[in-house]
Amino acid sequence: MNKGNVIHITEVDEVRRLKKELDVIIESCYDGIILSDREGRIFRANQSMERVSGGIKVADLLGKTALELEKEGIILSQSKIILGKDPLTLKQNIRTGVELFITSKPAYDDRGRFLFYVATIRDMTELSRLRQEVEETKDQSFRYYQELLQLRGQILEQDEMVVISRKMKDICERAIRVAQTDTNVLISGPSGSGKEMIAKLIHNSSPRKSGPFVQINCGAIPETLLESELFGYEKGAFTGAGRQGKIGLMEMADLGTILLDEIGDLSPLVQVKLLRAIQEQVIYRVGSTTPIKLNVRIIAATNKNLEKMVEENLFREDLYYRLNVIPIHIPPLRERREAIVPLALHFLKSFNQKHGTDKSLSPEVCACFEEYDWPGNVRELENLIERMVVISDEKVLTPYWLPRNVSSGQAPRSDMSPKQECTAEISLKQARESAERDAICRALSLHGSIRKAAKSLGVDHSTVVRKMKSLGLEHK
Incomplete structure (x- = not known):
């Protein structure tokens, strides 16, 4: 074998290798790929075309132009999308009910000579679904953004509120969200950290804002008077009781909010009565057996570790869990x-x-x-x-x-x-x-x-x- 024949065989092998690599590349593409000649006649299509087209066989496409496929009823309609002449962009509706998005571009050799057209085909149905999901996500993000702006606006409208730190902004935004329900809230944090301000924020941001906001400092009232202050008393209930009796602070808070500050200072007896009031939304004045129905939102505040107090039997476990439905902790300054x-x-x-x-x-x-x-x-x-x-x-x-x-x-x-x-x-x-x-x-x-x-x-x-x-x- 002469030298010329060896060179010729080597070139053929190289062409075969390149063709094999090109076949692998085309078949590996997730999108449909079609190769066509200068007249638009299809001479190659990958297997992804069957999936993208909804089941049309590759054999039904080979050797045909788009016009011939339209005559056969495979293509129902097509229209150009003007995005520029190169590449050419088309939309096709085919008989399987799928809408195709086609981008076609000519391929040239290194001397600038035309080789063939390369078209990539995507299922517009899938693209439309993805576009819809993106739009829905945008709409949802916009709603969340508007809600966040509203929450921050409500915070800024509150009197005496100075919200600078990221931690306090998060706390205030959570408080305003919680305000839309009547769920019990337990605000914890060191003394002087602003627990009362958060309680007022919850009340003023809630549907109860037109009702009363009543605050009772459980540590500021002597233990012997706390029950009568909280629940009220009837005339003659005890020595020194007023002739007309007295309405309690919980009753005063009806249709509004009551803040029980320093809740950890409650005596065991008052804890029992408060638990019943929270569970049944009913109180009994001191010296009376007549129930008084209430509609009041309970917010408790403490600078103590109530969980530890429960472990040490200093605070009722059932009352703790009744109060601690939504915990909010305020960090020290x-x-x-x-x-x-x-x-x-x-x-x-x-x-x-x-x-x-x-x-x-x-x-x-x-x-x-x-x-x-x-x-x-x-x-x-x-x-x-x-x-x-x-x-x-x-x-x-x-x-x-x-x-x-x-x-x-x-x-x-x-x-x-x-x-x-x-x-x-x-x-x-x-x-x-x-x-x-x-x-x-x-x-x-x-x-x-x-x-x-x-x-x-x-x-x-x-x-x-x-x-x-x-x-x-x-x-x-």
Whole structure:
């Protein structure tokens, strides 16, 4: 065999190899593929065409043009989609009920000579289904987006709400969703973290917003009076009872919402009666056997670990599960530091209006605020801002007016800075009230309940309640 014959055989083998690879590629395509000559006569089609066309055999297509297939009734109709001449795009309806989407493009060799047309075919029915699914997903996303905007709008409309951190935004959005039902909610979190604000947000975002919002601090009322305050009493029910009797706070909240704050301070006896009231939506006044039907939404709040109290038999398990249908936990202020300065500015604006001042915070004070851990949380920040506004004689509040534990030793040598000690603008009454306010707030922050705070301060429970009222303090 001469050299020329060897070269010729090698070229033939290479052509066969390339053809075999091309066959594998064409048959591996998920879409239908058709190859046709210059006149549009089909000379090759892959097996995917049978699936895409809904069952038309490849043999029925080979050797025919689109016009001939139309005459045979295989193609029912076709129309061009003007997307440009190259590639050519067609839509075909065929007898199997399938709508085909065809894209045809000419193929050329390396010298620019025409070889054949390559057409890719897709089932428009499947594409239409996918398009519909995409549109439905877009519509659903749009609805979710609109709902989110509505929720955030409702949050911003709430009075006294400053929502900056991602955690608090999530909490507020969840609270507004929960508000649309009458499900019981248990709000947990450290003292002063804003549990009352979330409870009010739920009420004001609910269908009950036109009804009353009644708050009872279970730790602020002496244990002997708590049952009568909660459920009311009939005349002559006990020594000292009013002649006309008294409506209870739960009855006052009918058609509205009641917040049971410091729920962990309830005595076992009151826990039993509250459980019955929640289960049956019925209460009995002290000294009466007549049931009073209620329609009230229950929100409970606590700074204690009720689950641990249940394990220690300090809180009824059945009551805990009745209250803890929707749990909402509010993190301490130190876990949302990005909200500290905005909250401080909010309180500053409020107290400037209240006291007729125009004071501002220095950057150093803001830096101190962000470094401090705020064991008393939002309430401690609020009380500190008011104290600084009242006591300071400067327009710009600097670290000189901060307590030692907040300023981190930047200026003061005692709990009151030297500048505060030297100023003559503060009266004795103001100094006493400031000291009492600080002592009460610190005790509440440390002990959580008014009863325990009073014990640590060495005074009666009623004394702390009276002082808090006169100083304008609230235990949230």
